[in-house]
Amino acid sequence: MTTPFSHLLRIYWEDTDAGGVVFYANYLKFFERARTEWLRTRGFEQEVLRATQRVMFVVADTRVRYLRPARLDDQLRITVDVREAGRASMDIAQVAWRGDQRLAEGEIRIGCVDTDSFKPRRIPGELLEGLVLAPR
Amino acid sequence: MTTPFSHLLRIYWEDTDAGGVVFYANYLKFFERARTEWLRTRGFEQEVLRATQRVMFVVADTRVRYLRPARLDDQLRITVDVREAGRASMDIAQVAWRGDQRLAEGEIRIGCVDTDSFKPRRIPGELLEGLVLAPR
Amino acid sequence: MTTPFSHLLRIYWEDTDAGGVVFYANYLKFFERARTEWLRTRGFEQEVLRATQRVMFVVADTRVRYLRPARLDDQLRITVDVREAGRASMDIAQVAWRGDQRLAEGEIRIGCVDTDSFKPRRIPGELLEGLVLAPR
């Protein structure tokens, strides 16, 4: 079994709301940061992909369950785990952890589109290989 | 058949990202604004509910499908439609419209909790009546 | 004496932080929304200006003094008052009001730049006239 990619981040004032906890919409930002770092770790920069391959990823569907609140100064660990990779889209499971507590769970579907037309495009082979097939 | 509640809003620079369109996480903010105005229209201010009834709503689960991008200067109409109301939670369907185009669809589950303990609490009767049962 | 342009807005959860008040960085967003609506009122849409005149406004300098906190559900009124208009930049004074209380005061310098080169450009005459010289 492989270990999913992990990204560490800190909770700042900007992330919280008047309930004293992290504003729930921000978990989508945390999940995004982790996916970006995961891509970078595998050797892909999104700006470079846009320029050279003329593809970009767009978020098509997000599902998030909020289990426990995070607070100011907390350190969170965000995991990235590809569940399924199709021709033009990927389903990614993500979890926000504080220590061994699951704070939020997400399922994010991202689609691969052409930079100009925004039409769905097949995920380039080297990208798919680098992200999904390579041993982690 | 009743018409769901609608809230109008405008897309500003703060809402967009380098893709030239609205950053997808922001639809959760738009849906939240619409729910807040819907509560207000029915006579409920969240700060007042917190102070007098010792209850607050927390978001427990969000699902959003992104259909078409919104852009700077667009005017969006966000609808709020209660699908199901249980003892301590409500399922709300929301749509972001530009004219008659559906841009994003959300299903938001909000739970009613005690202000101090954050434990689930029955939705106060007058609130439930005001939100769900009253003719729209 | 003329009255400055006013824009009304509401404080939502997204605007607050764990201190229970509006996160200070968000006043820059509020000021921006008011400037956008002020432009729109005078007949200028920024996307149209970008497409037809090849100019856009960029923020070059911001100064904000925070006087009193705003809270959830507050309604704020944001004013826009051009203090000085040069060839390629404008100095705009902005205030966030709650009723007759000044909550924050800003001085924002915006520069006019070419859409492609990002180099400073003279503010188009009709724009300057529409924004500054016309009777308010």
Place this chain on the structure above:
Amino acid sequence: MTTPFSHLLRIYWEDTDAGGVVFYANYLKFFERARTEWLRTRGFEQEVLRATQRVMFVVADTRVRYLRPARLDDQLRITVDVREAGRASMDIAQVAWRGDQRLAEGEIRIGCVDTDSFKPRRIPGELLEGLVLAPR
């Protein structure tokens, strides 16, 4: 001469706007993150200060000059340099760097206030010593 504290951060989609660059209001967030990490490095957590010393810092005045745009995937280095420390407030100079380019310069005044009354309070001695007087 001493070196100011530095904090590294990455630019993600959430930080950008439709102009293709970092939304200017976000530099206030970056400056805040750096001040929080600077406090942490010196041994002070804001939540702990709130609980034990009954003090918190509030931002009273911000000035930011925007010199060059930052873009997606850029790594920024944010510096923190106390310029003046009074009885109840501090003036902090901050710069956002990309490599050796200055992207934005800020002057931030933070005040020390009582957690309950929000009234100005003398900065606790050990805090002042830890932040300003100790050799860096």
